Amino acid sequence: MFSEHLVLGLFLLGGYVKPDLQNSFLLMFMRMLLVVPLMASLSFKLYPSALKELKDLFNRDASGALHERRDILIQALGCGVLMFVYIASLYIAIGLIPTGIALTLFFTYPVFTALLSWRFFGDRPTLFRWLVIGIILVGSALTIPQSSATYSSHTIAIGIFASVSAGIVYAFYCIIAQKCLEKFHPVPFTWISFASTLLLSGVSLLFWPAKSAQLDWTPLWIGSIFSGLVSFIGHTLNNVGIRMVGASTASIIGSSSPALTALVAWVTISETLNVIQSVGIGIVTLGIALLSAEGFVKSLKNRS
Numbered sequence: 001m002f003s004e005h006l007v008l009g010l011f012l013l014g015g016y017v018k019p020d021l022q023n024s025f026l027l028m029f030m031r032m033l034l035v036v037p038l039m040a041s042l043s044f045k046l047y048p049s050a051l052k053e054l055k056d057l058f059n060r061d062a063s064g065a066l067h068e069r070r071d072i073l074i075q076a077l078g079c080g081v082l083m084f085v086y087i088a089s090l091y092i093a094i095g096l097i098p099t100g101i102a103l104t105l106f107f108t109y110p111v112f113t114a115l116l117s118w119r120f121f122g123d124r125p126t127l128f129r130w131l132v133i134g135i136i137l138v139g140s141a142l143t144i145p146q147s148s149a150t151y152s153s154h155t156i157a158i159g160i161f162a163s164v165s166a167g168i169v170y171a172f173y174c175i176i177a178q179k180c181l182e183k184f185h186p187v188p189f190t191w192i193s194f195a196s197t198l199l200l201s202g203v204s205l206l207f208w209p210a211k212s213a214q215l216d217w218t219p220l221w222i223g224s225i226f227s228g229l230v231s232f233i234g235h236t237l238n239n240v241g242i243r244m245v246g247a248s249t250a251s252i253i254g255s256s257s258p259a260l261t262a263l264v265a266w267v268t269i270s271e272t273l274n275v276i277q278s279v280g281i282g283i284v285t286l287g288i289a290l291l292s293a294e295g296f297v298k299s300l301k302n303r304s
Contacts, residue, residue, distance in 0.1 A: 025205050054192075093159045098273065
């Protein structure tokens with residue numbers, strides 16, 4: 001969407017919009033316009049009580065549970081706001097620096113999640129976790145691109161800031177979601193997050209509209225529909241995977257995302273990285289896998 005690439009060595013696609021905040025809002029809105037109804041149509045069938053739980057959040061009665069429901073609603077809506085912020089930041093980052101690097105820097109969020117868990121839940125990092133955090137940060141530093149004719153130092157700085165900011169915001173999302181999901185089912189929670197993102201991106205376009213006269217709407221809609229379908233399928237498969245093998249095992253498998261993103265970007269749009277950057281992505285992927293494995297081992301010990 002943001003930059004022109006030769007896809008699979010056959011088609012020259014992309015460069016339809018500039019990587020700025022207004023266009024990020026636009027792409028987010030177009031994507032969520034498809035994802036939110038799709039999630040509602042399937043999610044409420046998979047979990048029939050979802051609609052009732054959503055209504056209960058707004059139901060005023062004298063049962064004494066009003067305060068608790070209000071807290072849950074605030075937390076769910078807060079996660080929706082955070083989702084909106086981190087997606088917008090990530091869109092900007094992907095438009096400014098190589099996709100594999102942007103996603104690798106974003107996937108350092110477990111570092112910030114671990115620190116926030118220590119701050120809010122008293123889950124003090126072990127020596128092993130501190131070591132892994134150090135490994136992830138070293139790997140992230142290796143991925144940072146050097147300024148060139150393609151990427152100026154100013155562009156790189158903004159892209160890195162946007163990627164890391166997206167990771168920090170997502171870490172807050174995870175922490176608040178963990179608290180909210182103790183009392184609220186994941187299906188209506190996820191739908192509220194996506195619906196909030198749709199609403200906020202739509203409202204943002206009213207205040208900061210994109211220059212629609214200069215946009216090529218046909219490829220934008222095609223790309224948004226494809227992106228929305230992939231997002232919907234990805235969330236569905238992830239939830240199915242968690243149901244089948246558990247969250248800890250699924251998170252270990254999910255730790256391969258930075259490396260897979262770099263691989264897919266290389267295969268599809270010939271986005272190349274130098275040796276040091278590739279090593280950095282590998283180190284970050286290993287570090288995330290080690291953090292996930294620590295949680296998996298803990299869950300096994302708790303079961304036994």
